[in-house]
Amino acid sequence: GESVGLHLPTLSVQEGDNSIINCAYSNSASDYFIWYKQESGKGPQFIIDIRSNMDKRQGQRVTVLLNKTVKHLSLQIAATQPGDSAVYFCAENKNQGGKLIFGQGTELSVKP
């Protein structure tokens, strides 16, 4: 069925390195994508979003890349810090109002 999936369930990086978290989506009709960060026991926090008419969007230390040809989404975190340790979820909006379809999540672990 239609789904948003992640390539890697866990990612471990050294503090100061860049992190790349990947996400595959299956619905070419999706027009909006979003990344969330979830710390243990808390609700997800918005990180960055991108619409399908864009390929790249940058925020503070984060960049989202969208490749519609291969239906791939990635989140890049520059100079990863211990506070970035969390589970990261991508989600897509299949142009069905506000409904979002969430992926399984990638756990990012930052080693000091």
Added chain:
Amino acid sequence: DGGITQSPKYLFRKEGQNVTLSCEQNLNHDAMYWYRQDPGQGLRLIYYSQIVNDFQKGDIAEGYSVSREKKESFPLTVTSAQKNPTAFYLCASSRGTNEQYFGPGTRLTVT
């Protein structure tokens, strides 16, 4: 402070009892959502409401019920018909099709 509040943070119930989880927002958002999250997994949509007095089933609505009598409030009732109710429940709201803002969650344990 603007935001979404969920209460209580932790909730314990005996099997066979209905329980209602609270979700309130003062962001003036039209749409509200309920998700369930199991350990190590993503979020699954239970119910959502795009306008007051209207709501739709999500992917896993069986055993749950909701109401949307006020724009600010979207309570979720976990009924005794829900076979595996122990989970982390998250409420969210949004303005149109933009990003959803999440509450802190309620961890429900049913024994």
